[in-house]
Amino acid sequence: MRDRHNMPGHRLVIVGGGFAGLACAESLKDSGAKITLIDRRNHHLFQPLLYQAATSTLPLSDIAWPLRQVFRTRRDVTTLLGEVAGVDAVARCVRLTDGATIAYDTLVLATGAQHAYFGNDEWAAHAHGLKTLEDATRIRAHILTAFEAAERAEDPAERQRLMTFVVVGGGPTGVEMAAAIAELARRVMQTEFRNVDTRDARVISLEAGPRILGAFPESLGRYAKRALERQGVEVRLGSAVTDCGPGHVTARGRMIRAKTAIWAAGVQASDAARWIGAASDRVGRVQLAADLTVPGCSEIFVIGDTATVTSVSGAPVPGTAPAAKQMGRHAALVIASRLQGGSAPAPFRYRHQGNFATIGRRAAIVDLGWIHLSGPLASWTWGICHIWFLIGTRSRIVVALNWLWSHLFGHKCARCWFPRGTEPGGGADKNLDCFKKSDRGSFDIRLG
Amino acid sequence: MRDRHNMPGHRLVIVGGGFAGLACAESLKDSGAKITLIDRRNHHLFQPLLYQAATSTLPLSDIAWPLRQVFRTRRDVTTLLGEVAGVDAVARCVRLTDGATIAYDTLVLATGAQHAYFGNDEWAAHAHGLKTLEDATRIRAHILTAFEAAERAEDPAERQRLMTFVVVGGGPTGVEMAAAIAELARRVMQTEFRNVDTRDARVISLEAGPRILGAFPESLGRYAKRALERQGVEVRLGSAVTDCGPGHVTARGRMIRAKTAIWAAGVQASDAARWIGAASDRVGRVQLAADLTVPGCSEIFVIGDTATVTSVSGAPVPGTAPAAKQMGRHAALVIASRLQGGSAPAPFRYRHQGNFATIGRRAAIVDLGWIHLSGPLASWTWGICHIWFLIGTRSRIVVALNWLWSHLFGHKCARCWFPRGTEPGGGADKNLDCFKKSDRGSFDIRLG
Numbered sequence: 001m002r003d004r005h006n007m008p009g010h011r012l013v014i015v016g017g018g019f020a021g022l023a024c025a026e027s028l029k030d031s032g033a034k035i036t037l038i039d040r041r042n043h044h045l046f047q048p049l050l051y052q053a054a055t056s057t058l059p060l061s062d063i064a065w066p067l068r069q070v071f072r073t074r075r076d077v078t079t080l081l082g083e084v085a086g087v088d089a090v091a092r093c094v095r096l097t098d099g100a101t102i103a104y105d106t107l108v109l110a111t112g113a114q115h116a117y118f119g120n121d122e123w124a125a126h127a128h129g130l131k132t133l134e135d136a137t138r139i140r141a142h143i144l145t146a147f148e149a150a151e152r153a154e155d156p157a158e159r160q161r162l163m164t165f166v167v168v169g170g171g172p173t174g175v176e177m178a179a180a181i182a183e184l185a186r187r188v189m190q191t192e193f194r195n196v197d198t199r200d201a202r203v204i205s206l207e208a209g210p211r212i213l214g215a216f217p218e219s220l221g222r223y224a225k226r227a228l229e230r231q232g233v234e235v236r237l238g239s240a241v242t243d244c245g246p247g248h249v250t251a252r253g254r255m256i257r258a259k260t261a262i263w264a265a266g267v268q269a270s271d272a273a274r275w276i277g278a279a280s281d282r283v284g285r286v287q288l289a290a291d292l293t294v295p296g297c298s299e300i301f302v303i304g305d306t307a308t309v310t311s312v313s314g315a316p317v318p319g320t321a322p323a324a325k326q327m328g329r330h331a332a333l334v335i336a337s338r339l340q341g342g343s344a345p346a347p348f349r350y351r352h353q354g355n356f357a358t359i360g361r362r363a364a365i366v367d368l369g370w371i372h373l374s375g376p377l378a379s380w381t382w383g384i385c386h387i388w389f390l391i392g393t394r395s396r397i398v399v400a401l402n403w404l405w406s407h408l409f410g411h412k413c414a415r416c417w418f419p420r421g422t423e424p425g426g427g428a429d430k431n432l433d434c435f436k437k438s439d440r441g442s443f444d445i446r447l448g
Numbered sequence: 449m450r451d452r453h454n455m456p457g458h459r460l461v462i463v464g465g466g467f468a469g470l471a472c473a474e475s476l477k478d479s480g481a482k483i484t485l486i487d488r489r490n491h492h493l494f495q496p497l498l499y500q501a502a503t504s505t506l507p508l509s510d511i512a513w514p515l516r517q518v519f520r521t522r523r524d525v526t527t528l529l530g531e532v533a534g535v536d537a538v539a540r541c542v543r544l545t546d547g548a549t550i551a552y553d554t555l556v557l558a559t560g561a562q563h564a565y566f567g568n569d570e571w572a573a574h575a576h577g578l579k580t581l582e583d584a585t586r587i588r589a590h591i592l593t594a595f596e597a598a599e600r601a602e603d604p605a606e607r608q609r610l611m612t613f614v615v616v617g618g619g620p621t622g623v624e625m626a627a628a629i630a631e632l633a634r635r636v637m638q639t640e641f642r643n644v645d646t647r648d649a650r651v652i653s654l655e656a657g658p659r660i661l662g663a664f665p666e667s668l669g670r671y672a673k674r675a676l677e678r679q680g681v682e683v684r685l686g687s688a689v690t691d692c693g694p695g696h697v698t699a700r701g702r703m704i705r706a707k708t709a710i711w712a713a714g715v716q717a718s719d720a721a722r723w724i725g726a727a728s729d730r731v732g733r734v735q736l737a738a739d740l741t742v743p744g745c746s747e748i749f750v751i752g753d754t755a756t757v758t759s760v761s762g763a764p765v766p767g768t769a770p771a772a773k774q775m776g777r778h779a780a781l782v783i784a785s786r787l788q789g790g791s792a793p794a795p796f797r798y799r800h801q802g803n804f805a806t807i808g809r810r811a812a813i814v815d816l817g818w819i820h821l822s823g824p825l826a827s828w829t830w831g832i833c834h835i836w837f838l839i840g841t842r843s844r845i846v847v848a849l850n851w852l853w854s855h856l857f858g859h860k861c862a863r864c865w866f867p868r869g870t871e872p873g874g875g876a877d878k879n880l881d882c883f884k885k886s887d888r889g890s891f892d893i894r895l896g
Contacts, residue, residue, distance in 0.1 A: 041864075059507040059508070059510070060508075061507035066640075066864060078642040081600075152529075192517060192527075193516070195526075394849065394859070395861075398849065398850075398861075401842065401846065411842070413842060413846075415491075415514045416512040416513070
């Protein structure tokens, strides 16, 4: 280990504590850099399992870890809660929304992506995206409240509208969400309601392209479609959404009356490109040099979902957690070699480690390139890999236990929600606004 | 088991799924009554451990269970999500806030209590009460955000204000909260910050009376005070609060500058007395006959924290979970004997089973009447009893595991929070409003 006290402290600022930012900071242990990690949330989120929090299988606390706790023994890392408003690349400082500025010698932007509505931002109010813990909480409350309202609805058409769930997008997140909602309705809550049969719930998966899970080999995609359908999900291919409104989604000229729509169709990179005035692609990702720096700006690295780079292997780098981690580690390698005065490492090479998707409890697909798996074996592989990548032994034990319980007894452990929108300290609790008769004479679920 | 189909369905409506309502419904299994359980939340909450959710030790999902799931196998129980607006005792129906009415033959009101500010409702905005899951989420976010803001504050006085926590009330909840905040600052987060030493946090416990934990024998109260002080909590007795404002609390003429104040000092019964026009005591609890019915209204029972009754043993019935359960079971007994045409049971007799309080990790007090315990043995007794009373094997395992981890490693598993007040579907995530420079030149934490 190098003696940190003899080094002029190189100020490295990392913005974003997702997979990319975390991997970068972790790989720079003992590098001598004085690292400041800025995030607008206090936690790292394990996004691959976020759909399970949104559908009541896992509590939020099992898929998120405080960044401070992750770096508690790293005296070289300072964690700051703050939101970046911009970057002054000339003065070399990051400006936060509260006016504070943080100077850097090297800057790493790992600010990720969010869901996007193809230019129809007004759809956001009607089709919930899933990127954050609050998104998951909101979707969970929305789904469960829809069933509660259906239990009390008297009009059969209204009841059906309340129990119809549209998932837009047939990628892994969309497929996993659709299967999880179907499971909730058919295998978890089916004995709990007295006026409705939750197995009558319709879950509709809309995919604009000719097949779901386009990133997987065609045979696995066909298997996944059959598995989805077997679990009661209606899969509609070639169905690009043309309108989203309150209580309905229109695709291919047909309007579906559904209280709940979930958006898993598009992403938009963060504002990083705008902050640094860099060239970006059509979804806003910064176009990078092969060492993951911004062309003409060698002290700024951009990694993860907010970056686009061509790997020397020629393969496109996908917007996945493994790719983000690889970029984080590569940026750390370049930074460490600069700090040590070594020669520049070889350009970034993305190594594809495999694609996973799960479809409900017993079906999954795994594409490792050299082998394709589907069925229970894939399901186990998926589960073991995901537990492996969680942070900490406690989380691993608790997630495994919750999955076991869900598998054996069909119980979901995280099905409590509370009406949102309460005022801090408002002791009166007059907040059950989820059932308001709307002007149209039907129940209108409000999430407060 | 009696043949339900041959009975005219006696319509029993229970309002409230807390300890009292749950015990009543559970005890009426196979009674032949057609039970409707109404609650404005979808879950039963284990309130004795709510302070642990508020201070990051336990996830919300381990201390709350969906009412529907609890009664999934009870075909005689229909669970309804709804908020009661009033009762028509003449027409014998309950009116919900959305306009629906639900007819009853027998009504059980188990609507509990909420925190109260002794007529100073404006204090609610500054001193958070703890009764619901959303209260716990809010307090958790408030405490953690205060430390985050302190890490970034430059003015030492401001930093101290941010790291000062006032807990109003020296009853079990107040004592448990104060000890848990001190533990968080001194044993959990002490290595995680770089600009502040969280061990400098001040936790002040204010009690209006001459001693804390007045319901316990004096020797146990003295032990608890010493244990609290050993853990770094300042205990101020004879300190009734005379003012609460933004960032300060005044008691005994002294103003304490504190960003966070938690209210654990007073309760106010629900509106049940007003709904049925019954006589109530000064905190709004319905005054009952010895069979737990409302005098002059024998088909309405009131149980739990929203009722006051003199036990035939002469002992006052406290506002605790065991007392609520006993009332619930007694009401069920009276109802069942009426349905069966039997003779009326003996009047309600409260049996005191013991008082428990915990003070941080290794100190607790237990008063079983015939024996007083303090120290580690009391701590173990407290822990085992609380795990015993949780619902379901999974919860018991997970809570035990989380406590073990917290004990061994000082990690708290539920330390993630998210800024509230985001709009549904607002993908932009522009919601880190926790650091706004206030007009007074200091940071003002907003919970959104």
